[in-house]
Amino acid sequence: MKINRNFDDLVPNYLFAEIAKRTSAYISAHPDQKVIKLGIGDVTLPLPPVAVQALKNGADEMGVKETFKGYPEYEGYDFARQAISDYYDEFGVKIAADEIFISDGAKSDTGNIGDIFGADNTVLIPDPVYPVYVDANIMAGRKIVYAPGTRDNHFLPMPDDSVHADIIYLCSPNNPTGAAYSAEQLKVWVDYALKSDAVILYDSAYEAFITDDCPRSIFAIDRARECAVEFCSLSKTAGFTGVRCGYTVIPKELVRDGHNIHSLWYRRQATKFNGVSYPVQCAAAAVFSKEGQQQIRKNLDYYKENARIISAALDELGIYYTGGKNSPYIWLECPNVMSSWEFFDHLLNNAQVVGTPGEGFGDQGKGYLRLTSFGDRDNTIEAVERIKKLLK
Numbered sequence: 001m002k003i004n005r006n007f008d009d010l011v012p013n014y015l016f017a018e019i020a021k022r023t024s025a026y027i028s029a030h031p032d033q034k035v036i037k038l039g040i041g042d043v044t045l046p047l048p049p050v051a052v053q054a055l056k057n058g059a060d061e062m063g064v065k066e067t068f069k070g071y072p073e074y075e076g077y078d079f080a081r082q083a084i085s086d087y088y089d090e091f092g093v094k095i096a097a098d099e100i101f102i103s104d105g106a107k108s109d110t111g112n113i114g115d116i117f118g119a120d121n122t123v124l125i126p127d128p129v130y131p132v133y134v135d136a137n138i139m140a141g142r143k144i145v146y147a148p149g150t151r152d153n154h155f156l157p158m159p160d161d162s163v164h165a166d167i168i169y170l171c172s173p174n175n176p177t178g179a180a181y182s183a184e185q186l187k188v189w190v191d192y193a194l195k196s197d198a199v200i201l202y203d204s205a206y207e208a209f210i211t212d213d214c215p216r217s218i219f220a221i222d223r224a225r226e227c228a229v230e231f232c233s234l235s236k237t238a239g240f241t242g243v244r245c246g247y248t249v250i251p252k253e254l255v256r257d258g259h260n261i262h263s264l265w266y267r268r269q270a271t272k273f274n275g276v277s278y279p280v281q282c283a284a285a286a287v288f289s290k291e292g293q294q295q296i297r298k299n300l301d302y303y304k305e306n307a308r309i310i311s312a313a314l315d316e317l318g319i320y321y322t323g324g325k326n327s328p329y330i331w332l333e334c335p336n337v338m339s340s341w342e343f344f345d346h347l348l349n350n351a352q353v354v355g356t357p358g359e360g361f362g363d364q365g366k367g368y369l370r371l372t373s374f375g376d377r378d379n380t381i382e383a384v385e386r387i388k389k390l391l392k
């Protein structure tokens, strides 16, 4: 009996455990001090009321013989897929309902999509980025090359024609840097992918935070339908981190190596996934209703105002950062050439504020720290005042 030895190549990720350890040690030693967590990667505002009502209605229907439903369709109910298709339409992107696969979230899909690609493909992954792409591809034994995000490219790495890639992950707005690609930049990625017959796996989990003219979907870019798959999520958009619902868009015409990608993904899902529960899909559809969109906008605006407050303080301090505008994340350069962990300790010990050390998201994250806007408004204001006092 042999295990998958690719697991030996995973780098242990102690990031969140180490943050929790250092934070609780500090709190134990200083029980009278108020520690504010600006490292929260989860939403904190509750579900929009329309989603709660839809969950309840869906559950009620399941309790009545005439409306009871058994296994859902693997790819999602038509009403939920249509609601998402209409949502895309609102920002000018045409996606047919049957190109949408409803799932339990973008984490599963961005990790599982590898099932349909050969192990001998080379995968290009931005650094820093959401760590799931790297670990899922290490598990599959694929060769990984990195596109370094740096201060010089404002953490928006662009393709290097001398680097060959078959699979390209992009995340915009990015976690952890909050940086979002412009349409011109995405067009360069699409052209690069088309030239080498690669597939772009585009994670748009934070698209709802975009307020300027950065594209909210890769499919806003000409010819992206010939080279891209898009993953999205209701987690950060509508507070669904604990409800679990996302969706993946695969254009029907996307073909690689003589195979239709949409058909392959359907086959994969039909084999390993039994769909998303009816009440959850009802709640998801409710989020995309007019009322739902108004309700989530209130929550998104709350987070975005927190992000603005944090960004304004960094502007005042003259600290370099990305994000904060189209994203709940603010990615800042640690002052005085401190390492990520040195700055983490400095903030914790002297301002009682907790951030997330950037090196947990890739080598290029060294010397950076991520703050998030998912906290409470008063705490965010207080944390920012403490940071300003400490770093002025």
Ligand code: PLP
Pocket (backbone or CB within 6 Å): 041, 104, 105, 106, 107, 108, 130, 171, 174, 175, 203, 205, 232, 233, 234, 235, 241, 245, 246
């Ligand atoms: N993609 C990115 C870039 C994320 O940051 C996250 C969560 O933090 C996810 C996907 C996970 O989404 P979901 O909750 O839908 O699995």
